[in-house]
Amino acid sequence: MIELYILLIFMIIGAIVAIEVKDLLSSVVAVGAVGLGLSIAFLILKAPDVAITQLVVEILCLIILIRATLKKDLPFSTSGRWFFNSLITAGFLTIFLFMAAEALQQLPKFGQPIMRVASTYLQQGLSETGAANLVSSVILDFRAYDTLGEATVLFTAVIGVLTLVRRIGRKKIGEKVKAEDE
Amino acid sequence: MSKEHQAGMSLIVKTITRLTVGLILLYGIYILLHGHISPGGGFAGGVIVALSFIHLMLAYGKEMAFKKLSKGAASFLESGGAIMFLLIALSGFSGGYFFLNFINKGEPFRLFSAGIIPLCNIAISFKVGAGLFAIFVALVLLKTNSKEKER
Structure with a gap:
């Protein structure tokens, strides 16, 4: 369990670096380090499906972020009202920490989940669906509605992305547009 | 940046890409086809397939990548994947209810087993791969294009 704590500390440090560093590219790299640490944490917790998905999505996000932010400085605004802002931040932090402390006591102990529904899946998953990978049988058979919603x-x-970033609006009837503009 | 983006990267990167891009594509297909046996599945496999095309586009420029997978084909694959997933779900009504696993389950731990789950994996991978490729194209290429126009 000690390696999990080391990974968590590494991820927290990476997140703080990503916020505090001035250079945008270094910040993106720090975010990538946090994602990599998260995928290794999934591997340690014996969830290879989630680890693979996390790793590939992280790589894709990193490529998009680097390509989109390289050589582009975003303006960073630190306007007045710092007292008001930090007061609100402290207030919300207190509320969330209080709620989290209350909620965490109700949760089952780490590594000992409540196995009411899950035990049925574990026992009957192979015979009911025929899939050796139980994660796959859950997301595509028992809980396929979730996957349909995720696909939607x-x-x-x-x-939405294609609509927002396209360069030309709606075409008039019969209007021709250059192919490179689309 | 935009000009180098159009033409691709240096000769070293191009040579390495020629060697690796097929392997990445094959690995993605392996992951998605074996989703019901080993870790992975449609989502991860689709993202890896999309990454292989993105790899090609980063190394060789957009012309080469669009020759392999045009915009029309990408949008067709994305919508086709979504419709295919829905059709698989709807065809469960032939035996009873939505998302019924109506195909013969077969023997576990074989490639052809588990009924509709491999088909769903393939549909989702089409959708995810083409969709993420389209998002990459939209976010990266269109932005550089508009920067060129400002000059």
């Missing part, structure tokens, strides 16, 4: 979310996200 991704579809909507792609349509």
Whole structure:
């Protein structure tokens, strides 16, 4: 369990570096380090499915972030009202820490989950679906509605991105547009 | 940056890319086809397939990548994957209810087993791969294009 704590400390340090560093590229690299640490943490907790997905999505996000932010300085605004802002921040931190402390006491102990529904899946997953990978049998058979919703979310996200960043608006009937503009 | 982006990277990167891009594509296909046996699945496999095309685009420029997978093909694959997933779910009504695993389960630990789960994996990987490729193209290329226009 000690390696998990080392990884968590590494990820927290990486997140703080990502916030505090001035250079945008260094910040993106620090975010990537946090994601890598998270995927190793999933591996230590014996969840290889999630680890693979986390790793590849992290790489993709890193490529997009680097390509999109390279050689581009975003303006950083530190306007007045710092007293008001830090007061609100401290207030919300206190509320969230209090809520988290209350909620964490109700949770089951780490590594000993409540196995009401999950034990049924573990015992009957192989015979009911025939899939050797139980994660796959859960996301595509027992809980396939979730996957359908997730696919819809991704579809909507792609349509939204393509709509927001396109350069030309709606075409008039019969209007021709250069191919490179699309 | 935009000009170098159009033409791709240096000769070393291009040579390495020629060797590795096929392996990455094959690994993605392996991950998605074996999603019901080993860790992985449609989402991770689709992202790896998309990464191989992104790799090609970063190294060789956008012309080469669009020759392999055009924008029309990407949008067709994305919508086609979504519709295929929905059709698999709907065809469960032939035996009873939505998302019924109506194909013969087969023997566990074989490639052709587990009924509709491999088909769903393939549909999701089409959707995720083409969709993420489209997001990459939209976020990266269109931005550089608009920067060129400002000059």
